[in-house]
Amino acid sequence: FDIGSLAAFLQYSRQMGQPINMITSQFNNVLAALAGAERIFDMMDQPPEKDGGRTTLARVDNADEWVWKKPDGETVPLRGDVRFHNVDFAYEPGKPVLHQVSLYAKPGQVIAFVGSTGAGKTTITNLINRFYDVQTGSITYDGIDVRDIRKESLRRSLGVVLQDTHLFTGTVLDNIRYGRLDASDEECIEAARQASAHSFISRLPEGYHTVISGDGANLSQGQRQLLAIARAYVADPPVMILDEATSSIDTRTERLVERGVQALMRGRTVFIIAHRLSTVRHANAIIVLEHGRIIERGNHEQLLAQKGRYYQLYTGKNQLE
Ligand SMILES: Nc1ncnc2c1ncn2[C@@H]1O[C@H](COP(=O)(O)OP(=O)(O)OP(=O)(O)O)[C@@H](O)[C@H]1O
Numbered sequence: 256f257d258i259g260s261l262a263a264f265l266q267y268s269r270q271m272g273q274p275i276n277m278i279t280s281q282f283n284n285v286l287a288a289l290a291g292a293e294r295i296f297d298m299m300d301q302p303p304e305k306d307g308g309r310t311t312l313a314r315v316d317n318a319d320e321w322v323w324k325k326p327d328g329e330t331v332p333l334r335g336d337v338r339f340h341n342v343d344f345a346y347e348p349g350k351p352v353l354h355q356v357s358l359y360a361k362p363g364q365v366i367a368f369v370g371s372t373g374a375g376k377t378t379i380t381n382l383i384n385r386f387y388d389v390q391t392g393s394i395t396y397d398g399i400d401v402r403d404i405r406k407e408s409l410r411r412s413l414g415v416v417l418q419d420t421h422l423f424t425g426t427v428l429d430n431i432r433y434g435r436l437d438a439s440d441e442e443c444i445e446a447a448r449q450a451s452a453h454s455f456i457s458r459l460p461e462g463y464h465t466v467i468s469g470d471g472a473n474l475s476q477g478q479r480q481l482l483a484i485a486r487a488y489v490a491d492p493p494v495m496i497l498d499e500a501t502s503s504i505d506t507r508t509e510r511l512v513e514r515g516v517q518a519l520m521r522g523r524t525v526f527i528i529a530h531r532l533s534t535v536r537h538a539n540a541i542i543v544l545e546h547g548r549i550i551e552r553g554n555h556e557q558l559l560a561q562k563g564r565y566y567q568l569y570t571g572k573n574q575l576e
Pocket residue numbers: 346347352370371372373374375376377378379576
């Protein structure tokens with residue numbers, strides 16, 4: 256047969272292969288969707304969280320202030336004072352993770368946690384927002400045992416910026432507003448300015464109306480962090496929990512994130528799991544943890560003078576683990 260029919264044959268066979276390829280790739284999508292669905296059903300099967308809390312958070316009318324409303328009707332202003340009293344904690348019975356942890360954060364103080372991996376830093380923050388409850392000892396928030404506070408109220412008063420931020424499909428503006436659903440456009444933009452996120456947002460194709468897709472895949476990690484900071488800023492919580500990202504981002508963005516975090520911390524009680532010495536240096540108290548125990552505490556100068564673990568971390572290298 257001639258060259259023309261050979262060409263036609265090749266062309267047709269390619270056309271025939273195409274739908275088969277498509278079926279395979281669609282099939283992969285179906286499998287991924289099934290795996291996702293399975294996880295969703297697993298989630299739905301989880302028993303609801305137990306919550307014995309009866310103290311709730313209420314907003315004072317005509318004022319930007321919050322009060323705790325105790326079960327007996329008494330109200331006390333929300334100040335942001337958090338204390339641990341001899342806390343022991345284990346995720347699994349017989350495997351203690353925290354031993355006799357006592358610490359306090361007065362309103363407006365910045366408390367930094369440092370220590371090697373597995374020391375218990377994240378666990379401490381998990382107890383503050385009651386993802387878990389302490390086994391012995393107690394944690395008080397403005398003098399109220401956190402177990403007496405309704406989880407939903409407690410968490411509304413705590414801002415959290417974690418190492419990786421979850422964004423949803425929607426505009427940049429909506430993603431910031433997620434911090435407080437009744438915030439106006441102006442408030443969201445002001446928050447972005449404070450968070451040092453305004454300049455990169457302005458350079459996006461549609462600015463604040465740019466649609467973020469697939470958990471922020473079209474943004475860099477640093478930019479996602481800046482949005483997380485803006486989101487926390489809009490929520491304006493009296494107490495913040497920050498888990499500093501370890502992975503490296505470019506120095507320019509890094510500086511923006513640092514500036515954003517500094518602005519966010521102002522006037523709040525802050526618990527920060529710090530990986531950068533620049534953040535730790537300015538903390539009111541640095542708490543050094545090892546194997547679930549507090550082994551050193553003090554400010555930067557005091558701990559350096561002590562020539563202990565912190566000194567080792569600080570002089571050993573520039574990054575804390
Ligand atoms: N959900 C969990 N269930 C059981 N054990 C856990 C759980 N989360 C943490 N642990 C254990 O508790 C200990 C403290 O972990 P934690 O996550 O608080 O450490 P970390 O100081 O935050 O470490 P990193 O710097 O790696 O984040 C570790 O031994 C860890 O294996």
